[in-house]
Amino acid sequence: MKSKLLNIFLPAIAGAAVVFALLIGIAFIRDGHYTFSYHEGDRLFYLIFVPAAFAIAWIVQWVFVIPTWNKLIQNRKVLGLKTYQVIALISLIGGVLLGFLFWDTSFGINDLLAGIAWSIGIFAIYGAVNVLTLRWLRERCHRNLK
Numbered sequence: 001m002k003s004k005l006l007n008i009f010l011p012a013i014a015g016a017a018v019v020f021a022l023l024i025g026i027a028f029i030r031d032g033h034y035t036f037s038y039h040e041g042d043r044l045f046y047l048i049f050v051p052a053a054f055a056i057a058w059i060v061q062w063v064f065v066i067p068t069w070n071k072l073i074q075n076r077k078v079l080g081l082k083t084y085q086v087i088a089l090i091s092l093i094g095g096v097l098l099g100f101l102f103w104d105t106s107f108g109i110n111d112l113l114a115g116i117a118w119s120i121g122i123f124a125i126y127g128a129v130n131v132l133t134l135r136w137l138r139e140r141c142h143r144n145l146k
Helices: 001-031 038-076 082-101 109-145
Strands: none
Touching: 001 038, 001 109, 038 082, 038 109, 082 109
């Protein structure tokens, strides 16, 4: 039971932490500093959107990622695709969908392409950290069983 809970919660937290740290790092490089502002909109973002995003990530981890991961461990493939191909496909589909979801048409096609590129990168980093964390947890559990 403990292992199942770790497989759901830890990879999602690790992936989100790495993405968040990279976004802060990019903001720091771009602007020369990063500060948490205390505007009302930011407070709502941190109080509502971030917990909701974690809840969605945990549900997706439980319903989709863990079964796919278990199938990858058993067969080494899902739908004929290897692990990195699954991550790439999910990153591509998720990035395009997210790019379109947040696209403001008044900014033009360049804004859409930039949003899609950022989203694909975020999905790819999150997916890679997620799989690496799942692999680490699997190896750690097998080591403890011996």
